[in-house]
Amino acid sequence: MWRLKSKTNNDNLNTDSGKEYLTMSTLELNDISYKYNNAQTRAVSNAACKFEPGHLYAIVGPSGSGKSTLLSMLAGLDLPTDGEIHYDGESLTKLDLDRYRRESVTMIFQQFQLFPLFTITENVCFPMELQGVQPRDAKVKAEKLLESVGITKEQFKRFPSKLSGGEQQRVAIARSLATGAKILLADEPTGNLDVANTEKIMAILSKLARDKGYCVIVVTHDMDVANAADIVYQMRDGQLKEVSRLAGV
Ligand SMILES: Nc1ncnc2c1ncn2[C@@H]1O[C@H](COP(=O)(O)OP(=O)(O)OP(=O)(O)O)[C@@H](O)[C@H]1O
Numbered sequence: 541m542w543r544l545k546s547k548t549n550n551d552n553l554n555t556d557s558g559k560e561y562l563t564m565s566t567l568e569l570n571d572i573s574y575k576y577n578n579a580q581t582r583a584v585s586n587a588a589c590k591f592e593p594g595h596l597y598a599i600v601g602p603s604g605s606g607k608s609t610l611l612s613m614l615a616g617l618d619l620p621t622d623g624e625i626h627y628d629g630e631s632l633t634k635l636d637l638d639r640y641r642r643e644s645v646t647m648i649f650q651q652f653q654l655f656p657l658f659t660i661t662e663n664v665c666f667p668m669e670l671q672g673v674q675p676r677d678a679k680v681k682a683e684k685l686l687e688s689v690g691i692t693k694e695q696f697k698r699f700p701s702k703l704s705g706g707e708q709q710r711v712a713i714a715r716s717l718a719t720g721a722k723i724l725l726a727d728e729p730t731g732n733l734d735v736a737n738t739e740k741i742m743a744i745l746s747k748l749a750r751d752k753g754y755c756v757i758v759v760t761h762d763m764d765v766a767n768a769a770d771i772v773y774q775m776r777d778g779q780l781k782e783v784s785r786l787a788g789v
């Protein structure tokens with residue numbers, strides 16, 4: 541059952557401080573596996589866990605261990621070849637996957653992937669305009685979102701290439717929030733950043749999870765990034781295992 545409607549979805553774009561848990565957004569993995577066509581072994585093998593709102597998760601593991609494959613299933617880009625993923629109790633196989641990808645999950649990447657020929661504000665407006673938000677309203681919300689990730693007014697009309705890597709990733713976060721989705725997936729979001737910018741990005745992701753109720757899942761090679769998470773999973777040869785959890789979580 542859909543708990544997010546297009547309109548209410550963007551009502552979630554509350555950039556004020558304070559806790560908000562307007563949607564549930566829990567992902568439950570029931571023994572999921574994934575085998576690529578022609579592959580000998582499974583890239584993901586019997587993964588079982590629950591990702592809940594209000595928490596920041598890290599997934600670590602060596603290259604080729606299946607982290608991105610797992611993330612692409614969580615994003616609804618691929619369905620497990622065995623097992624099921626449940627979103628708020630409903631199997632992804634029963635949901636409108638296009639809508640799930642558009643409204644329920646959002647992703648940020650190592651290379652930021654902003655539209656180079658759009659200004660920063662236009663980048664953040666884009667997902668809202670796709671959802672039918674009036675351009676004027678989208679602009680107001682985009683600017684609030686940009687400010688909430690520390691982008692200044694003077695930068696609003698710049699093109700992405702005129703920002704530092706850390707700033708570009710913060711714009712990418714603002715754009716992903718503009719979708720209204722409450723599950724934020726990040727594949728090596730700090731892989732191109734220095735220590736100071738990595739800390740800034742992790743502080744934002746942590747605040748989104750802990751103060752705003754997002755479910756944030758970060759794939760990383762960086763143990764400092766993993767240490768910022770509430771719960772850490774390790775992938776090894778496609779198998780997912782919880783390796784640490786903050787006390788009280
Ligand atoms: N399209 C594909 N077709 C066949 N095999 C694939 C495909 N994509 C990935 N694989 C294989 O699946 C396994 C898991 O890959 P995946 O990209 O999920 O690993 P990863 O943990 O994200 O690695 P990295 O840390 O290098 O990004 C690897 O053995 C990889 O070669």
Ligand SMILES: [Mg+2]
Nearest residue numbers: 607608609727
């Ligand atoms: Mg990967």
